Every structure is written in C-alpha cells, then in structure tokens.
Amino acid sequence: MDVTDQSFEQEVLKSDKPVLVDFWAVWCGPCQVQGPIVEDVAKDLGEKAKVVKLNVDENPMYAQQYGIMSIPTLMIFKNGTVAKQFIGVTSKDTLVAELTHLAN
Amino acid sequence: MVYDVVIIGSGPAGYTAALYASRAFLKTLILSGREPGGQLTTTTEVDNFPGFPKGILGPQLVTDMKAQVERFGAEIKQETVTTIDKGSPFTVTTENGSYQTRTIIVSTGASAMYLGLPSEETFRGKGVSACATCDGFFFRGKDVVVVGGGDTAMEEATFLTKFASRVTIIHRRDTFRASAIMVDRAKKDPKITILTNKVIEEIVGDTAVTGVRIKDSVTGDVTTHPAQGVFLAIGHKPSTDFLKGVIDLDPKGYVVVKRSESALEPQTETNVPGIFAAGDCVDPRYRQAIVAAGQGCMAAMDAEKYLEKH
Numbered sequence: 001m002d003v004t005d006q007s008f009e010q011e012v013l014k015s016d017k018p019v020l021v022d023f024w025a026v027w028c029g030p031c032q033v034q035g036p037i038v039e040d041v042a043k044d045l046g047e048k049a050k051v052v053k054l055n056v057d058e059n060p061m062y063a064q065q066y067g068i069m070s071i072p073t074l075m076i077f078k079n080g081t082v083a084k085q086f087i088g089v090t091s092k093d094t095l096v097a098e099l100t101h102l103a104n
Numbered sequence: 105m106v107y108d109v110v111i112i113g114s115g116p117a118g119y120t121a122a123l124y125a126s127r128a129f130l131k132t133l134i135l136s137g138r139e140p141g142g143q144l145t146t147t148t149e150v151d152n153f154p155g156f157p158k159g160i161l162g163p164q165l166v167t168d169m170k171a172q173v174e175r176f177g178a179e180i181k182q183e184t185v186t187t188i189d190k191g192s193p194f195t196v197t198t199e200n201g202s203y204q205t206r207t208i209i210v211s212t213g214a215s216a217m218y219l220g221l222p223s224e225e226t227f228r229g230k231g232v233s234a235c236a237t238c239d240g241f242f243f244r245g246k247d248v249v250v251v252g253g254g255d256t257a258m259e260e261a262t263f264l265t266k267f268a269s270r271v272t273i274i275h276r277r278d279t280f281r282a283s284a285i286m287v288d289r290a291k292k293d294p295k296i297t298i299l300t301n302k303v304i305e306e307i308v309g310d311t312a313v314t315g316v317r318i319k320d321s322v323t324g325d326v327t328t329h330p331a332q333g334v335f336l337a338i339g340h341k342p343s344t345d346f347l348k349g350v351i352d353l354d355p356k357g358y359v360v361v362k363r364s365e366s367a368l369e370p371q372t373e374t375n376v377p378g379i380f381a382a383g384d385c386v387d388p389r390y391r392q393a394i395v396a397a398g399q400g401c402m403a404a405m406d407a408e409k410y411l412e413k414h
Binding site: 030032037056067069071073087093 | 138140141183200228241
C-alpha cells in the first residue's frame with residue numbers, strides 16, 4: 001500500500017499494529033531492488049503488521065521530518081514512534097524477524 | 105539435495121553464469137547477497153552495454169537479467185554467504201541455512217570503499233553516502249563534498265550540482281586518476297571546487313553531518329570544511345572477505361583464477377577444483393558490466409565441463 005504526506009498520520013502514526021515504511025523514489029536503483037522484497041514481507045506477515053511505501057519525491061514532508069538522507073530507508077513504527085530503522089537494501093528475513101518481534 | 109552449481113552474487117557476472125548454467129540443465133542456485141543486483145543498481149544510464157541503442161538504466165538492465173534467468177528455472181535466494189566448506193560436495197552456508205553443491209561460481213563483485221573512520225559509520229545515512237544517484241536528492245541547496253580523484257568522483261560531483269548549491273571535490277593527491285576530459289568538465293563547472301593534497305581526518309557533526317576536518321598533506325594545516333553531505337568515491341573493494349583461507353586471493357583481495365596458458369583449458373578456475381570465479385571480484389582492471397557478463401558465461405561453461413568429468 002502507498003501512503004502520502006496526507007495519509008501518513010492516519011495510516012502509520014495512528015496504526016494499532018507495527019508499520020513498516022519503505023521510503024523510496026523512482027530514480028533510486030537499490031529502491032527498485034527493495035520494492036519486491038517489501039511486497040514479499042507484506043505477504044508473509046498478513047494481518048500481523050502493516051507494510052507501506054512512501055515516495056519521498058512526491059511526499060517530502062515526513063522524509064524530512066525523520067531526517068532521511070539516504071534511500072532506501074526502512075522504518076518500523078510502533079505506537080506512533082520509530083522502533084527500528086534500516087538504511088540500504090534490507091533482506092526479507094531481517095524485516096520479517098523484526099516485525100514479528102515487534103508485533104508480539 | 106545437492107545443487108550442480110551455487111552462484112554467489114547477483115550482478116551481470118552472476119546472472120550470466122546462471123543463465124548459461126540453467127540453460128545447460130544444471131541445478132542452479134543464486135545467493136544474491138547483501139546488495140542484490142550489485143553495482144549496476146547504483147548507476148543511471150548505461151550506454152556501453154550493447155543491444156540497447158537508446159541506452160538502458162543500470163537497475164533496469166540488472167532487473168531484466170534476473171527475469172531472463174528466472175525463465176530458465178534458476179533458483180534465487182536473497183541470502184549472504186558466510187562460509188564455504190571444501191568437502192565433496194561443497195557446503196555453502198548463509199545466515200539462513202546450508203546448501204550442498206558440486207561446483208561454486210564466485211561472482212560477488214565489489215562494493216564501494218569507505219575511508220574507515222568511525223565517524224563515517226556514525227553518520228551513514230545522516231549525510232555520509234556512497235551513492236550520489238540515490239541520495240543526491242536530499243541535498244538540495246546544501247554544501248556537499250565528494251571524496252576521491254577518479255572518474256567516479258568527477259561524475260558524482262557533476263551529478264550532484266543538479267541539487268547541491270556547492271560541491272567540493274577533496275582529493276588526497278595533486279594528480280588525478282580520472283580521465284582528463286572528466287577533470288576538465290569538473291574544473292569548468294562554476295559550482296565545483298577542487299581541493300588537492302587534502303586528507304579527510306574526521307567527519308564532524310551532531311545528529312547529522314556538519315562538515316569534514318581536513319589535513320593538508322603538504323603544509324600539515326588542519327581545517328574544517330562545512331558540508332552537510334559527504335559522498336565517497338574512493339574506489340571499490342572486492343567483496344571477498346569471507347573467502348580468505350578458502351581460495352587464493354591476491355594482496356588486494358581479488359580472487360586469483362588460473363588463466364591456463366592453453367586457451368583450450370578452463371580460464372576461470374580458482375586454486376580449488378570446482379570453484380570458479382567471474383566479474384569484478386576477479387578483475388581489478390576492466391570493471392565493466394559487459395566484461396563481468398562475459399566472464400560469468402566462461403565460468404558457467406567451465407563449471408559445466410568440470411561436472412561432466414567429476
């Protein structure tokens with residue numbers, strides 16, 4: 001699912017489940033590698049957690065607020081705050097493990 | 105289950121090897137590693153890979169290679185190899201599990217070098233980057249430095265002028281490895297300043313980078329140069345640390361292949377029979393996608409011949 005600067009608060013910060021946010025952009029090569037991995041993570045976790053993508057080119061506000069200066073950056077939010085952050089392409093297993101841990 | 109070939113790495117060498125191996129009906133597994141797709145994923149337009157008259161984006165090229173490989177049934181796992189046990193068969197271990205295989209093709213490529221400063225690690229993703237095409241966007245209107253004196257440094261500096269208000273190239277020598285035309289282009293750019301004989305001592309900042317402390321290697325003067333971004337372009341290092349003690353590496357870490365004198369003999373075998381190597385992890389000289397692809401093909405054909413005999 002895609003989120004925007006408009007829907008970020010509702011979908012991410014106010015979510016009752018942990019949320020993985022993939023900060024990405026079209027012109028970022030490694031992000032093209034990360035995209036399908038994140039989709040796989042979503043399939044694996046089903047209802048346990050939420051997985052969303054935020055295009056930083058079209059939605060600069062939260063990327064700036066969280067001080068993102070390198071993409072892909074993956075952040076896991078729990079109860080409205082950043083619980084974990086990964087910079088650079090991150091494997092499915094790492095993300096699934098962290099989200100599963102945070103969901104319990 | 106025992107694989108015929110496990111390919112370590114997923115750049116043009118690895119995918120080409122996988123293409124040839126799977127088309128030869130070898131049971132093939134690719135372990136794609138920490139940076140799937142390799143260095144091509146951090147490039148933009150590729151104009152020197154034949155077959156694309158209008159050029160192709162690096163990430164697209166490697167994505168297409170992957171799709172082509174999948175068509176012939178090679179298995180791909182996004183795992184990173186930690187150890188290789190030289191038994192018969194070989195055992196290749198990743199963070200997730202172990203795989204048995206009769207041959208191995210090492211095509212781990214190379215990754216961007218860092219200066220090795222602790223502050224670099226602290227500020228990674230907070231101003232320190234080795235990928236201008238990925239991260240340049242976040243430095244709109246800011247001051248950035250590019251560290252290095254090769255073509256990559258010149259290219260990245262020129263690219264960064266699209267976003268940054270000022271780009272300073274910091275180079276430790278006064279001569280450049282970069283081609284004259286690239287240095288000339290950088291020198292003529294009004295947004296680019298070049299500082300030579302300067303060594304980065306430390307990256308400074310609080311929550312993000314605020315500058316670099318540089319030492320003049322001639323006068324010994326130490327100054328702090330303000331910058332919000334530090335882009336490293338000091339070359340690449342073969343990704344072969346995990347192979348130490350497994351196969352022969354040269355002093356810089358490149359895999360040594362046997363390059364037999366007879367052109368009829370395998371050219372990609374390492375000192376361990378059954379382990380072959382291809383691409384930038386072998387090649388300190390050419391370092392081109394097309395060369396890596398060619399070597400990947402050679403390694404797969406060498407592995408296939410080896411399997412026929414063993």
